Amino acid sequence: RFIGIEREKAYLDVARARLAATEPHADEATAPLPSRREAPRVPFAAIVERGFIKPGDKLVDARERRTARVRADGTLKAGDAEGSIHRVGAAVQRAPACNGWTFWSLETKQGPKPIDLFRREIRRQMAMAPSA
Secondary structure, eight states: OOOOOOOOHHHHHHHHHHHHTOOOOOHHHHSOOOOGGGSOOOOHHHHHHTTSSOTTOEEEOTTSOOEEEEOTTSOEEETTEEEOHHHHHHHHHTOSOOOHHHHOEEOOTTOOEETHHHHHHHHHHHHHSOOO
């Protein structure tokens, strides 16, 4: 849809031809991207419960300078700091806050594997599961 106010016929003809040549986009092409806040919440404990990460596994930061151990309840312990992936991530950096999903990686033989990959996999499985 458009609104045009033209007085000159030649310009009006050109504008109509240009509009007639346009092709509408499919709805999915113009649909807004879902926001991260709309994505289903996945607690870190769910990753432990599903066996992606096991109690006792070591998490490391991107430079592998800071480490924490995973506990059975899905919390972490690093020295005196214990709690959520976010709280312990902030504590080991001496920072006021931390996004634990992007800060921590699972230490593997192939190198660090970001824990957010496990959260994405669970979300993918949730999307494929039949609705109850």
